[in-house]
Amino acid sequence: MEQFKTINDLSVVIKECEGMLCRPTRRLSHPTLYRRHDVGKRERIVKGVRVKDWLLSEDGKWVVPHEQMGLSFSSTYKNLKEVYKLKEKHNQGKSIDVYWVLEKSDIPPGLKFEPDVSKKGHFFLTVTEPMLLSALIAKLKLLAHRMSVIKDAGRAL
């Protein structure tokens, strides 16, 4: 896959790359894990995993499969534009980059993209089997290493 360093029209890129899933991310933040400054001051994160994103066991140690819970990604230009604009408003003056990954080839085992049943172009990165939170964190780090980035995508959106 060609690495996109600069683009003129992100919508064309996304249309041409079937299975391209994107995630707008504030510059210096991590594409799949949250840091304290990424979330509300009372929001619960465990080693970068936002608790409310996932279905966890009662003791909080296990992640339980749920087709409509996980990390959010955009599969269409339109949904990406919506999320990007929202993120820009929440991070005024900060650069927003777009990290992307190919659905079919770059996903660690035990993870799967599932379409949001109520929102076109929105996907959840879900777990397919119960796994320890520590295992999910390791897989999210591995996925992040496989992601490519489009810097300052706002010019194209």
Added chain:
Amino acid sequence: MIEFRFEEEYQYAVHYARKLSDAKALNILERRAVSDSEEAKHLSEFFWRMVDASIEDEKLDIDLPWSEGAEFWNEKIMNSVSGYLERSGYEKEWDEVLDRQ
């Protein structure tokens, strides 16, 4: 019907409809539906006003009853509201308001 995945989404949106004294948005939220294009546009505009108001609240360190931050709830509500408007034939209204942001 607007399908909120979390009940807190509804409570959060109602909180801001009241805070912004937006009776029309409150009425739409209570019905969880729009009845025409004008209401679809109003709901879309309310959404982005709510985003701006919640960002101001965070700057002022105003505590809300929910643990998660405004960005989390705004993104959830955006997917719920825009998904509903698209399914109901009001995608154009949502997109026009989005393009003004």
